[in-house]
Amino acid sequence: MTNTHQHQLECNALSTITSSGAKLVYLYLWLENEATIDELHAALGLKKLTLYSLLQTLTATDLVERDGPVYVCQEQTAAGGNA
Incomplete structure (x- = not known):
């Protein structure tokens, strides 16, 4: 997948998220590849209940997909479904 194509897919995913908090969490996970609730709390300063x-x-x-205590971004296809 080219960087331009991946950027377009991420923009499409972001356009479906209406909450600014959810966008923040999604972007953090996309940049860091994965994170636990504790890591998100420490990095973003959001309450765990909110997270x-x-x-x-x-x-x-x-x-986003949960794998035990870790959350990761799903790869999205151009149609909006999972790759």
């Missing part, structure tokens, strides 16, 4: 709610929304829309 759990934001991550639940992001996982429900298949933008």
Whole structure:
């Protein structure tokens, strides 16, 4: 996948996220590749309860996946589904 194509896919994913907090979490995960709740809390300064709610929304829309205590961004296709 080219950088331009990947950038377009990430922009498409961001356009589907309406919450500024969820966008912040998504971008952090995209840049860092993965993070735990504790890492997100330390890096972003958001309350853990808020993070759990934001991550639940992001996982429900298949933008983020949970692997045990770690959250990671899903790769998105141009059609908006998982790759």
